[in-house]
Amino acid sequence: MTEDEPTVLIVEDDEDVAETFRRWIEDAYETHVALGGSEALELLEDLDIDVVLLDRLMPGMSGKEVLEEIKQRALGPRVAMVTAVEPDYDIIGMGFDEYITKPSSPEELRGTVERLLRRDERDKDRREYASLRAKQAALESSKSKKELDESEEYDELTDRIDEVTEELDTAEEDLVDETEFLSSLREIEEDE
């Protein structure tokens, strides 16, 4: 994610719908629109996009094909599928992080973006947490208690672990949600 404003890409062949979506969220995010799959991929290569709202049915490349390209090129944004009806298939298995049914309200659309941004943060936290625990275990097995007490590195490490643990403790409540759980697992598997 960029340091400042998160970046959202709307991929939607219907220009009116795309504009409506843009109006709904452009106050909160740096918002880009692509009217088709290949245009979307170009933008994704050029810009640092955090969240993609991807229409499932488009002429030319379908949402699914765009998603496959995103995965193949390891572009790394979070992708929500925008669909007319609630999908009766496994969107996580297809590689999407979320879906949103249209027509949707500004609140709903923003809610989806927020959820995906938050999930991205959590996955980063979980990744960092695993690294910190590995470092901690390495230090603890190679140094004596006294050496650890005197080690500034160890001190900083445990402080950071406390911080991340606290963040993850609040994140844990989100694991009540099945989609959150499964997409977190997929993120671990796909992570390079």
Added chain:
Amino acid sequence: MMSEGGKTYDVGDVLPVSTFKEGTNVLVSGPARSGKTTLGTRILAGAPRNGEGSLAITTDGNADDILDTYREHDGDGALHLVDCSGSGAGPPPDFPPDRYQTVGSPSDMTGVGVAFEKYAKKIGDRVDGSRVMYDSLTTLLQYVEEKRAYRFIDVLTGRFRAEGDLSVFTVDGGTIDERTSHMFMHEFDVEVKIRVEDDVREVLIDGHTEAPDDWTRLD
């Protein structure tokens, strides 16, 4: 998160402590052939008489053994199995196929998650909580590098906690180094260590207020 005085899981018939609180994640560790899977399965087998569901996820293709142990202690009516060994063995004989799922490999972590969710949907509200065994971390670590395995366990235990389940993970302490076991211990609330000396099996429990300070003989 968890409410005070919530559900508890009765384990007094197996361990020298009476119950575990809902959302407890337990690590059972010990050397090879010390009976980790048997202990985990016996904990699962306490589910039917307490109106709970039970799920065994095996990476080792030992579904038959798990089922046998389970049946020694209770009818298997509440047991569900997920085989992620990739052995292609199919369900044990006489086991209902609708309570058996396969996942291609221990490294298919999303597959394991989906299998858990399918199980949870199937048993639904008919049960009062679930006991879940993951057998074993040792095998997982042969397929997946350490940090990735750690993140997997982090999310999995988090999910079990959120669901108020009781989970048991097994690990062969002899095959992973101290550093690794130290690292993984952070993800668990309770550790049950097993050792076998002169054919006597003993456990030492860490992280439980009721636990005896010393090694205790298992029946």
